[in-house]
Amino acid sequence: MQLTNRAKKIDKSEMTLAERMYLPAIAGGMAITLKHFFKKKPTINYPEQKRYLGPVFRGQHILKKDEAGRERCTACGLCAVACPAEAISMVAAERKAGEENLYREEKYAAVYEINMLRCIFCGFCEEACPKQAIYLRHDQFVPVFMSRDEVIYGKDRLVEDMSSRYLREGWK
Amino acid sequence: MDIFWIKAIIILVIFGLSLFVAMYSTWAERKVAGYMQDRPGPNRAGWGGLLQPLADAGKMFFKEDFIPAQANKWLFIAGPCLAMLTALLSSAVIPFGDTLRIDGQEIQVQGIEVNIGILWVFGIVSLGVYGVMVGGWASNNKFSLLGAIRAASQNISYELALGLSLIAVIMMTGSLSVRDIVNTQHGGGWNILFQPLGFVIFLTCAFAECNRTPFDLPECEAELIGGYHTEYSSMKLGFYLFAEYVNMFVSSCVVSALYFGGFNYPFMDKVAEALGNDATGHNIATAIGFFAFIAKALFFVFFFMWVRWTLPRFRYDQLMNLGWKSLIPLSILNIIVTGIGLMFNLRWFSWVAVVIIVAVVAVQAAMKPKAARGILEAAPVR
Numbered sequence: 179m180q181l182t183n184r185a186k187k188i189d190k191s192e193m194t195l196a197e198r199m200y201l202p203a204i205a206g207g208m209a210i211t212l213k214h215f216f217k218k219k220p221t222i223n224y225p226e227q228k229r230y231l232g233p234v235f236r237g238q239h240i241l242k243k244d245e246a247g248r249e250r251c252t253a254c255g256l257c258a259v260a261c262p263a264e265a266i267s268m269v270a271a272e273r274k275a276g277e278e279n280l281y282r283e284e285k286y287a288a289v290y291e292i293n294m295l296r297c298i299f300c301g302f303c304e305e306a307c308p309k310q311a312i313y314l315r316h317d318q319f320v321p322v323f324m325s326r327d328e329v330i331y332g333k334d335r336l337v338e339d340m341s342s343r344y345l346r347e348g349w350k
Numbered sequence: 351m352d353i354f355w356i357k358a359i360i361i362l363v364i365f366g367l368s369l370f371v372a373m374y375s376t377w378a379e380r381k382v383a384g385y386m387q388d389r390p391g392p393n394r395a396g397w398g399g400l401l402q403p404l405a406d407a408g409k410m411f412f413k414e415d416f417i418p419a420q421a422n423k424w425l426f427i428a429g430p431c432l433a434m435l436t437a438l439l440s441s442a443v444i445p446f447g448d449t450l451r452i453d454g455q456e457i458q459v460q461g462i463e464v465n466i467g468i469l470w471v472f473g474i475v476s477l478g479v480y481g482v483m484v485g486g487w488a489s490n491n492k493f494s495l496l497g498a499i500r501a502a503s504q505n506i507s508y509e510l511a512l513g514l515s516l517i518a519v520i521m522m523t524g525s526l527s528v529r530d531i532v533n534t535q536h537g538g539g540w541n542i543l544f545q546p547l548g549f550v551i552f553l554t555c556a557f558a559e560c561n562r563t564p565f566d567l568p569e570c571e572a573e574l575i576g577g578y579h580t581e582y583s584s585m586k587l588g589f590y591l592f593a594e595y596v597n598m599f600v601s602s603c604v605v606s607a608l609y610f611g612g613f614n615y616p617f618m619d620k621v622a623e624a625l626g627n628d629a630t631g632h633n634i635a636t637a638i639g640f641f642a643f644i645a646k647a648l649f650f651v652f653f654f655m656w657v658r659w660t661l662p663r664f665r666y667d668q669l670m671n672l673g674w675k676s677l678i679p680l681s682i683l684n685i686i687v688t689g690i691g692l693m694f695n696l697r698w699f700s701w702v703a704v705v706i707i708v709a710v711v712a713v714q715a716a717m718k719p720k721a722a723r724g725i726l727e728a729a730p731v732r
């Protein structure tokens with residue numbers, strides 16, 4: 179009984195001498211492998227060559243500064259609340275007089291840490307932030323850890339560097 | 351310089367060369383495998399992965415050298431040693447080049463010139479199976495033993511066809527010395543032009559003798575874990591694997607010497623004339639021949655790998671059928687046809703055998719009813 183029309187009929191009749199000799203089939207097979215030998219390889223040699231992952235890839239976090247170079251984060255804690263992995267922790271501090279060129283709001287995060295072992299790169303922190311302070315870069319991975327103390331990213335590794343600002347596609 | 355020292359240097363160079371080629375075969379094998387599977391192969395250790403063999407050797411040496419408690423200790427150690435020894439011994443009679451003229455003496459670029467060179471190769475090759483046998487037996491492991499038994503029966507079966515296919519070449523040359531066989535192919539008159547069938551048989555058997563895919567049943571992972579080297583680790587395993595590559599290089603050398611003219615290449619007389627007949631010119635001509643030989647041998651090493659990464663393994667009954675029922679009768683046919691040719695002084699006569707086989711095959715394929723010919727046919731779509 180035929181259930182589908184995808185069935186293949188298989189020829190089970192006696193093989194011809196040419197088929198039993200293997201040699202024609204072997205020559206055919208070797209021609210195929212030789213063709214592949216000279217083909218261009220699709221491999222991307224990862225650490226040296228990187229592939230563009232698209233404008234919405236969620237990579238390493240960055241704490242943005244504004245045009246004047248002031249940190250945008252006001253330590254409201256909404257990102258920490260939104261984070262499903264509870265990866266973010268911070269300590270808030272009040273801005274002193276004379277620090278207006280460092281922090282945009284009166285309150286700022288004195289300590290801001292993301293535990294990259296906990297983070298699942300969901301991007302909820304980016305969505306939750308009312309100050310547009312935290313983003314997940316599309317152009318940079320969180321690299322491999324070699325020891326446990328590298329796992330927690332503090333402000334030293336998160337705050338944006340004004341000399342190479344992070345721009346996402348479609349931003350001005 | 352004393353002739354003894356020159357000979358010693360030549361032997362050392364040949365020894366080193368086979369080891370070097372075998373070492374880089376392990377790299378080339380993985381490179382070839384990668385390229386044939388559309389990937390780049392090893393490329394981390396050194397430029398293009400060229401330091402990979404050294405890294406592998408380092409790894410092998412630092413692994414635990416384990417001897418199973420129930421194993422026969424001395425035989426267990428002797429196995430890989432034998433495999434390595436026999437692999438290296440057979441390169442002694444291969445003429446890598448013509449003669450070198452030093453201090454008015456003609457010195458052959460060859461380990462030793464014996465007038466039974468081919469017999470020497472055969473003897474050593476059949477000794478080679480002892481390495482596998484002893485190792486498989488001493489491991490005291492059923493899988494190893496099965497692998498060893500397979501190796502032994504396979505080697506014995508294919509040695510017959512190997513020898514028979516060679517007899518045709520020996521009949522044409524009238525000598526067992528490899529150097530004589532090479533010399534009769536002077537210039538472009540290589541044996542492959544006169545012995546096509548013999549060449550195919552010889553090559554197939556060489557694959558089986560080297561335990562290379564598609565005939566690598568002794569180390570068939572799917573059924574026998576690792577075959578005869580299941581229990582081996584560390585550098586003992588390394589020796590087994592390495593011996594396989596040495597064997598591959600040596601059999602490539604033998605194939606190119608017997609069927610592809612060894613160090614002969616077309617227009618070599620013109621080249622030799624242009625270089626002059628003094629010692630330097632002669633030595634340069636010899637060097638060119640040497641490189642021609644190495645190039646041919648390396649091509650066959652590549653060919654070995656090419657086949658390995660193309661063909662699946664044979665089943666054991668297929669292997670035996672192929673050896674006993676096809677290759678041996680065909681090689682006997684080849685001997686008869688060659689003999690008839692020699693009687694009438696027609697050196698190309700064994701092409702007749704090829705033509706007959708091709709004709710029979712073509713006729714038989716054409717006679718098969720058309721409808722049944724395709725292997726896979728889609729059922730009619732309703």
Ligand code: SF4
Nearest residue numbers: 261297298300301303
């Ligand atoms: S990306 Fe997700 S898991 Fe990672 S810190 Fe942000 S909210 Fe938490």
Ligand code: SF4
Nearest residue numbers: 251252254255257307
């Ligand atoms: S990054 Fe945004 S959400 Fe998180 S504390 Fe700072 S301002 Fe609030």
